[in-house]
Amino acid sequence: xxxxxxxxxxxxxxVAGIPLIPLLDYQHWAVYVGxxxxxxxxxxxxxxxxxxxxxxxxxxxxxxSKGCKGKVxxxxxxxxxxxxxxxxxxxxxxxxxxxxxQEIVEEALSLVGQDIFYDVTVRNCEHFATQLRYGISTSWQxxxxxxxGAAAVAGGVLGSIAGPGGMVGxxxxxxxxxxxxxx
Numbered sequence: 001x002x003x004x005x006x007x008x009x010x011x012x013x014x015v016a017g018i019p020l021i022p023l024l025d026y027q028h029w030a031v032y033v034g035x036x037x038x039x040x041x042x043x044x045x046x047x048x049x050x051x052x053x054x055x056x057x058x059x060x061x062x063x064x065s066k067g068c069k070g071k072v073x074x075x076x077x078x079x080x081x082x083x084x085x086x087x088x089x090x091x092x093x094x095x096x097x098x099x100x101x102q103e104i105v106e107e108a109l110s111l112v113g114q115d116i117f118y119d120v121t122v123r124n125c126e127h128f129a130t131q132l133r134y135g136i137s138t139s140w141q142x143x144x145x146x147x148x149g150a151a152a153v154a155g156g157v158l159g160s161i162a163g164p165g166g167m168v169g170x171x172x173x174x175x176x177x178x179x180x181x182x183x
Contacts, residue, residue, distance in 0.1 A: 002032035002038050002077075002088050005101035007129050009089040016062050029129040030080055031108045032088075038077050039108035041128035042119045044069045070118025072111040072128075096134045 002008060010028040030040035045068055077086070090098065099106070115121050126139040 004032060004034055005104035005133060006032040006088045007090050007097065007133055008038055008077065010084050010086040012084055021080060022034055026124070028080070029126040030063055030077070031104060031129050031132050032077070032106055032107045033074065036078070038080055039072060039074050039112060041070045041072055041116060041125045043117060043120075043124075044071055044115075065096065069119050070123075070128075072108075072114050072116055074112045076107065089132065092130065092138075093135055096136065099135055100131050106157045108132050109117050113179055144153075 008030045010030065012026050012028055028040065030038035033039050033072070092098075123137070124139055127137040130139070131137040
């Protein structure tokens with residue numbers, strides 16, 4: 001059972017009932033706030049953005065990143081998980097001290113209902129959850145997929161020496177190897 005302020009990792013293996021290709025699976029992240037509820041950031045998919053957030057670390061960055069509107073929601077964990085497997089994953093506790101649980105929960109609840117900038121590479125649900133727990137915004141998924149993409153390119157270059165078949169095989173094999181190493 002989760003404790004207050006825990007990070008909840010939800011394993012999404014399909015979208016709209018269609019199973020994802022193993023390299024394209026992803027995890028949704030939330031923060032446990034008690035009584036079976038989590039707070040999480042959802043992508044609304046809108047190109048318009050107007051922030052009502054009073055937290056500068058959660059507002060739109062001053063870059064030209066192509067993001068959209070996100071919404072902070074408080075919902076039952078079972079609803080957010082939607083039959084997907086989930087686990088408590090306080091992944092940075094061994095290298096960074098978490099903020100006090102009550103502070104995490106209070107800040108999370110204070111953000112519920114607010115529109116917050118969302119960008120899959122710089123401000124996604126994992127960035128949001130780690131910011132609340134640790135005071136730093138990070139996403140291992142973004143790092144993982146960037147490394148997998150780089151490995152595929154590198155493998156493709158190396159594989160091209162063997163011809164077209166080598167390029168596809170080399171890129172795919174190297175990308176799978178890097179993905180496994182990062183998990």
